[in-house]
Amino acid sequence: MMDTIFAQATAGGRAGVSVVRLSGPSAFEIAGSIAGTLPKSHRAGLREIKTLTGEVIDEALILPFAAPNSFTGEDVVEFQLHGSIAVVRSCLELLASFPDARLAEAGEFTRRALENERLDLAQVEGLADLIEAETEAQRKQAFRVLSGHLGDQVERWRRDLIRAAALLEATIDFADEDVPVDVTPEVDALLTGVMADLSSEIAGTMVAERIRNGFEVAIVGAPNAGKSTLLNALAGRDAAITSEIAGTTRDIIEVRMDLGGLPVTLLDTAGLRESDDVIEALGVDRALIRAKNADLRIFLASPGEVLMLEPGVDDIIVRPKADLLGDDENAVSGKTGQGIDALVKRVQEYLAERSLAAGLATHERHRIAMERAAVNLETVRGILARGSEHYDIAAEELRSSIRTLETLVGRIDVENLLDEIFSSFCLGK
CATH class of the missing domain: 3.40.50.300 (P-loop containing nucleotide triphosphate hydrolases)
Known part of the structure; x- marks a missing residue:
């Protein structure tokens, strides 16, 4: 089974909104652990992003995409966060704390889209x-x-x-x-x-x-x-x-x-x-x-x-x-x-x-x-x-x-x- 990967999908630095993308077999499970009940596939929902101890990191818009109808062909969740450097860093560190998730390599989301015949x-x-x-x-x-x-x-x-x-x-x-x-x-x-x-x-x-x-x-x-x-x-x-x-x-x-x-x-x-x-x-x-x-x-x-x-x-x-x-x-x-x-x-x-x-x-x-x-x-x-x-x-x-x-x-x-x-x-x- 392939790893679940994550990465910031928007440019680094301060911005109005920053997007963090999560893709793989454990994407929905991990997202549910930090954001609660997820919206239906291809529907957006406002959720609080919390650490495993319950501390709120940010209030974000959550967009889940169920496989195979996603960019990568896998289960994908996108977090639209406030574009603070500290918020994005905390979110990435939180995702990295899950043993079955890792930071994506350069171009890996697109590579999975190719391997899953989405592109x-x-x-x-x-x-x-x-x-x-x-x-x-x-x-x-x-x-x-x-x-x-x-x-x-x-x-x-x-x-x-x-x-x-x-x-x-x-x-x-x-x-x-x-x-x-x-x-x-x-x-x-x-x-x-x-x-x-x-x-x-x-x-x-x-x-x-x-x-x-x-x-x-x-x-x-x-x-x-x-x-x-x-x-x-x-x-x-x-x-x-x-x-x-x-x-x-x-x-x-x-x-x-x-x-x-x-x-x-x-x-x-x-x-x-x-x-x-x-x-x-x-x-x-x-x-x-x-x-x-x-x-x-x-x-x-x-x-x-x-x-x-x-x-x-x-x-x-x-x-x-x-x-x-x-x-x-x-x-x-x-x-x-x-x-x-x-x-x-x-x-x-x-x-x-x-x-x-x-x-x-x-x-x-x-x-x-x-x-x-x-x-x-x-x-x-x-x-x-x-x-x-x-x-x-x-x-x-x-x-x-x-x-x-x-x-x-x-x-x-x-x-x-x-x-x-x-x-x-x-x-x-």
């Missing part, structure tokens, strides 16, 4: 991303994963592949039964559909990762072009040192921002020029690497100016120091703010359009698993083309693809092939 592995990752979300786009994406959309998609793929494998297995092992003689067309159709979905999701993973981790926008230009001044204007603070001396910026300065609900890291790079200064040359090399790898580049360059890095099709090119040029729609000035709003709007529009391609999968491990499954399915199609005598090999490759996809949600269940065979072809006689 799949992708949902656990979505929950972690939701807690870390800083922008609206990150919140929406994380909540979509937490809501089980990726798990639902994986289940659809899994169901189609199990059906395909069942057809092959039935042809191999139950040739005397009433099953299709040539199952290749149906199997191929199932594989084609899954592979198309996988290809789309794999393509969208990179964008989804960017929403989770943040897009990078590099400000690029020659020395003393006003890059640092522009960065400070965009950030709304003095994040970079500005100077009339060319080559002031030697290293890359990063500023994280929320642009239209999207997480963006602005990069102020060293001025691009050939230099005999070893340190400045190193800074230029780093600037080129980061700028090339950025999602978008803002070039501060005058018409006809040639830099060490060629602008891409989607990159933004604006004239620097608009305060010295007068009325120019395609110029910006970090000093006066001229053109800043228009520049921000262009950046937002580009990144918002890119974000539309985001898939359900948000982590690198998701992409790797889907790519492996896609490779296996391509192998299966090649084997099927060699004829029915190779169906056994194709079926094994299909099983490998299914297991790979199951790693996305932490679900491994090899018995489902037999279940599908018997249910689909009525062979369990």
Whole structure:
């Protein structure tokens, strides 16, 4: 039997309300010992929290959740206490005095939710991303994963592949039964559909990762072009040192921002020029690497100016120091703010359009698993083309693809092939 665990579920320190969570087989018994008769499951009740000697610690709102209808899938009790450091400490010490209760390890409540199939592995990752979300786009994406959309998609793929494998297995092992003689067309159709979905999701993973981790926008230009001044204007603070001396910026300065609900890291790079200064040359090399790898580049360059890095099709090119040029729609000035709003709007529009391609999968491990499954399915199609005598090999490759996809949600269940065979072809006689 698993231990009963407890922990403070809200941030430490003084607050209006602090929540202590208790989960496990003895949760109701322990809570009853310190709070008296508990309310019905999923109902709140005001109770006094008392020590075993009868001393009142606090008056708290008690919320019990009977298994399996709780976050962890176990009996859970939540204590909504007054947010005093002393009150929370006394409550935790009281819970620790019970021999069958212990302080939870980091992430243990969520781990129990996974083990009790209240969440799949992708949902656990979505929950972690939701807690870390800083922008609206990150919140929406994380909540979509937490809501089980990726798990639902994986289940659809899994169901189609199990059906395909069942057809092959039935042809191999139950040739005397009433099953299709040539199952290749149906199997191929199932594989084609899954592979198309996988290809789309794999393509969208990179964008989804960017929403989770943040897009990078590099400000690029020659020395003393006003890059640092522009960065400070965009950030709304003095994040970079500005100077009339060319080559002031030697290293890359990063500023994280929320642009239209999207997480963006602005990069102020060293001025691009050939230099005999070893340190400045190193800074230029780093600037080129980061700028090339950025999602978008803002070039501060005058018409006809040639830099060490060629602008891409989607990159933004604006004239620097608009305060010295007068009325120019395609110029910006970090000093006066001229053109800043228009520049921000262009950046937002580009990144918002890119974000539309985001898939359900948000982590690198998701992409790797889907790519492996896609490779296996391509192998299966090649084997099927060699004829029915190779169906056994194709079926094994299909099983490998299914297991790979199951790693996305932490679900491994090899018995489902037999279940599908018997249910689909009525062979369990």
